[in-house]
Amino acid sequence: MAGRTVRAEQVSATRELILTAAERLFAERGVYAVSNRQVSEAAGQGNNAAVGYHFGTKTDLVRAIIRKHAARIEEIRARLLAAVGDSTDVRDWVDCLVRPVPEHLAALGSPTWYARFCAQVMTDPALRRLMAEESLSSPSLRQIVEGVRRCLPDMPDEVRVERGDMVRHLIVHVAAERERALAENTPTPRTSWRGAATGLVDAVVGMWLAPVTRGREIT
Amino acid sequence: MAGRTVRAEQVSATRELILTAAERLFAERGVYAVSNRQVSEAAGQGNNAAVGYHFGTKTDLVRAIIRKHAARIEEIRARLLAAVGDSTDVRDWVDCLVRPVPEHLAALGSPTWYARFCAQVMTDPALRRLMAEESLSSPSLRQIVEGVRRCLPDMPDEVRVERGDMVRHLIVHVAAERERALAENTPTPRTSWRGAATGLVDAVVGMWLAPVTRGREIT
Numbered sequence: 001m002a003g004r005t006v007r008a009e010q011v012s013a014t015r016e017l018i019l020t021a022a023e024r025l026f027a028e029r030g031v032y033a034v035s036n037r038q039v040s041e042a043a044g045q046g047n048n049a050a051v052g053y054h055f056g057t058k059t060d061l062v063r064a065i066i067r068k069h070a071a072r073i074e075e076i077r078a079r080l081l082a083a084v085g086d087s088t089d090v091r092d093w094v095d096c097l098v099r100p101v102p103e104h105l106a107a108l109g110s111p112t113w114y115a116r117f118c119a120q121v122m123t124d125p126a127l128r129r130l131m132a133e134e135s136l137s138s139p140s141l142r143q144i145v146e147g148v149r150r151c152l153p154d155m156p157d158e159v160r161v162e163r164g165d166m167v168r169h170l171i172v173h174v175a176a177e178r179e180r181a182l183a184e185n186t187p188t189p190r191t192s193w194r195g196a197a198t199g200l201v202d203a204v205v206g207m208w209l210a211p212v213t214r215g216r217e218i219t
Numbered sequence: 220m221a222g223r224t225v226r227a228e229q230v231s232a233t234r235e236l237i238l239t240a241a242e243r244l245f246a247e248r249g250v251y252a253v254s255n256r257q258v259s260e261a262a263g264q265g266n267n268a269a270v271g272y273h274f275g276t277k278t279d280l281v282r283a284i285i286r287k288h289a290a291r292i293e294e295i296r297a298r299l300l301a302a303v304g305d306s307t308d309v310r311d312w313v314d315c316l317v318r319p320v321p322e323h324l325a326a327l328g329s330p331t332w333y334a335r336f337c338a339q340v341m342t343d344p345a346l347r348r349l350m351a352e353e354s355l356s357s358p359s360l361r362q363i364v365e366g367v368r369r370c371l372p373d374m375p376d377e378v379r380v381e382r383g384d385m386v387r388h389l390i391v392h393v394a395a396e397r398e399r400a401l402a403e404n405t406p407t408p409r410t411s412w413r414g415a416a417t418g419l420v421d422a423v424v425g426m427w428l429a430p431v432t433r434g435r436e437i438t
Contacts, residue, residue, distance in 0.1 A: 030251045030343070032251070125403075162422075165393070166419075166422055170389070173392060189377045189380050189384070200385075201432075204426075205429060206429020207423075209425060211425070
């Protein structure tokens with residue numbers, strides 16, 4: 001039994017090394033550009049087939065990285081959601097939508113790679129579906145999206161979808177750009193993830209509440 | 220002299236084939252993931268060194284693709300800028316900022332790859348600087364950014380920079396997502412690039428004019 005436990009711990013440590021190496025390489029170079037062999041090497045695995053053995057395909061590996069972070073992001077989201085109650089102020093719901101990722105990144109400490117990893121995954125034609133699947137499986141996220149919807153002024157469904165897509169782009173790419181600036185030590189607005197999240201909440205609330213042009217030539 | 224003209228036309232045609240093949244491959248797979256050799260092959264060049272011969276490095280090739288489109292985008296921008304005069308309505312300036320790329324994509328006809336190409340370049344740590352350099356060299360873009368600034372309510376410089384970055388993310392990624400949806404025949408809001416641009420202008424104006432949270436814990 002003791003031998004089995006040691007073995008299980010070794011496997012767990014190897015998987016963690018692979019996940020960390022892969023997240024970093026994918027973040028810096030793009031998912032498509034990095035081979036499983038390169039990930040195995042960067043994780044210090046003598047066996048170049050280590051990724052395949054522990055995770056399967058590259059898609060499985062990307063999914064494992066997403067899930068590693070998803071549990072903690074979901075915890076933050078559930079906590080914010082519990083605090084918002086039945087608010088009818090759209091800002092409270094936007095807080096729940098926007099703050100979990102920056103708060104998670106702040107908790108990881110510097111440097112992080114997850115924000116750039118997400119930007120790479122979201123820019124990949126095939127892998128972006130993985131991220132959508134994981135998001136759809138979050139019950140708290142569904143409640144938050146519904147909460148935002150209830151607080152919005154009347155607008156065509158098409159515009160609501162369009163603005164929801166824009167919010168998603170901003171959450172992903174603002175965080176990735178800030179993470180890159182921190183990694184490269186170049187200037188970036190705000191001194192904390194918390195401040196950056198506030199800036200994003202302000203902007204997203206303004207965007208959601210913006211008047212909608214109607215009439216000819218706008219479809 | 221006739222021989223020289225024919226040769227020049229052949230060179231020009233070859234360069235065009237390479238630019239088109241590269242734009243498409245980079246858009247679909249990412250810039251880092253595609254080799255110059257693959258571009259040469261996709262362009263139907265027997266000589267695998269054709270990219271190197273005609274363009275130099277991959278960075279030079281990416282720059283050539285950007286410049287190919289930049290001239291026409293600049294024409295549209297200059298036309299919109301001439302119409303806006305000395306307006307003090309931020310919406311007029313946002314129109315100038317947001318509409319050139321979608322209008323250019325509409326003029327290219329379907330399918331296009333340039334929006335996805337731009338998203339890939341902007342997500343690449345090294346190549347994104349190319350795009351910034353090209354933008355900075357556009358005198359009309361500088362005038363437009365200045366025009367937006369003059370119409371904005373008072374806000375900290377940091378917030379103005381932050382929102383400017385968000386607008387850039389939206390222009391790039393909304394267009395790329397719409398182009399991908401058109402290519403894959405999946406649903407996307409709005410039936411035209413013009414309509415999509417109107418949706419983006421509405422959202423961006425709302426974002427620029429959004430109240431700014433001030434006080435503790437917001438830096």
